[in-house]
Amino acid sequence: MRKEIRHLRAKARTHPLVSRAQGILEERYRLPDDRAAFSLLEASSQRFNVRLRTLATAVVTTPGPRSYDSVWFPARERRTPPRLAFAPSLRTASANTAEVLSAVLRRSMEIVGTDMGNVQLVDPVTGDLRIEKHRGLDEDFVEFFDRVGKDGTACAQASQHVTRVTVTDVATDPMFEEPARKAILAAGSRGCHSTPLVKQPSDRPEGVVSTHHERPVRALSATEARSLDEVGAQAAAWLEWYRHTVVLDALEDLHFAGSTWR
Numbered sequence: 001m002r003k004e005i006r007h008l009r010a011k012a013r014t015h016p017l018v019s020r021a022q023g024i025l026e027e028r029y030r031l032p033d034d035r036a037a038f039s040l041l042e043a044s045s046q047r048f049n050v051r052l053r054t055l056a057t058a059v060v061t062t063p064g065p066r067s068y069d070s071v072w073f074p075a076r077e078r079r080t081p082p083r084l085a086f087a088p089s090l091r092t093a094s095a096n097t098a099e100v101l102s103a104v105l106r107r108s109m110e111i112v113g114t115d116m117g118n119v120q121l122v123d124p125v126t127g128d129l130r131i132e133k134h135r136g137l138d139e140d141f142v143e144f145f146d147r148v149g150k151d152g153t154a155c156a157q158a159s160q161h162v163t164r165v166t167v168t169d170v171a172t173d174p175m176f177e178e179p180a181r182k183a184i185l186a187a188g189s190r191g192c193h194s195t196p197l198v199k200q201p202s203d204r205p206e207g208v209v210s211t212h213h214e215r216p217v218r219a220l221s222a223t224e225a226r227s228l229d230e231v232g233a234q235a236a237a238w239l240e241w242y243r244h245t246v247v248l249d250a251l252e253d254l255h256f257a258g259s260t261w262r
Contacts, residue, residue: 025041047253048250055251078245082234108211112220112224116187119131154176162204163201167194169191170189193211195209206240
């Protein structure tokens with residue numbers, strides 16, 4: 001029941017974004033109604049295995065095509081997908097975001113020896129962090145941290161300052177606002193390492209992977225820190241490639257289908 005409620009809440013939050021995208025498409029391609037706009041979104045989403053929310057976000061945040069008689073991104077250069085050394089069995093050209101983030105979480109937990117963790121991505125519209133994958137954390141935790149703002153948590157600090165944040169003891173660290181502290185402790189976590197998914201410190205992070213631990217933690221060893229950074233950098237490179245390749249392919253497909261209505 002808790003998972004169903006969380007799913008319904010997530011759909012409710014996504015609805016305004018999808019509605020905005022529908023409105024843009026309806027006006028741009030002179031569609032008869034919002035149902036036609038939704039059909040276009042849904043069809044391209046399914047053809048390219050891109051989440052509807054991701055495609056709607058791209059419609060809202062990407063400047064529109066210059067012409068309805070040509071391609072949307074005429075000067076785009078196609079790139080090969082970057083290598084994911086931490087997930088050698090994944091076919092990076094055809095993998096989806098969920099598969100890659102699952103591999104990110106699995107490898108990060110292996111590096112530090114824990115079975116609790118989560119991965120969040122930065123919402124391009126709001127800048128908030130949104131949980132995409134989690135393991136070993138209860139539904140109360142997932143619901144509380146489903147969306148995280150810009151302060152009051154280790155993951156928020158890691159994203160804002162583009163650097164790993166280690167909390168040796170959640171019970172005493174002054175970083176946390178009390179509701180967040182209680183939610184983390186109730187989930188059985190006393191320490192955490194939050195690592196940004198970023199190619200290099202000067203870039204904007206794609207998200208954050210956090211590992212959680214039953215007991216207070218020590219500082220990471222140099223090997224652990226380097227391994228986590230490598231996972232974060234490779235994941236960020238793939239996510240950037242995916243956004244500029246697969247998502248743009250879906251937008252191009254959407255543009256072609258929409259142009260037939262004009």
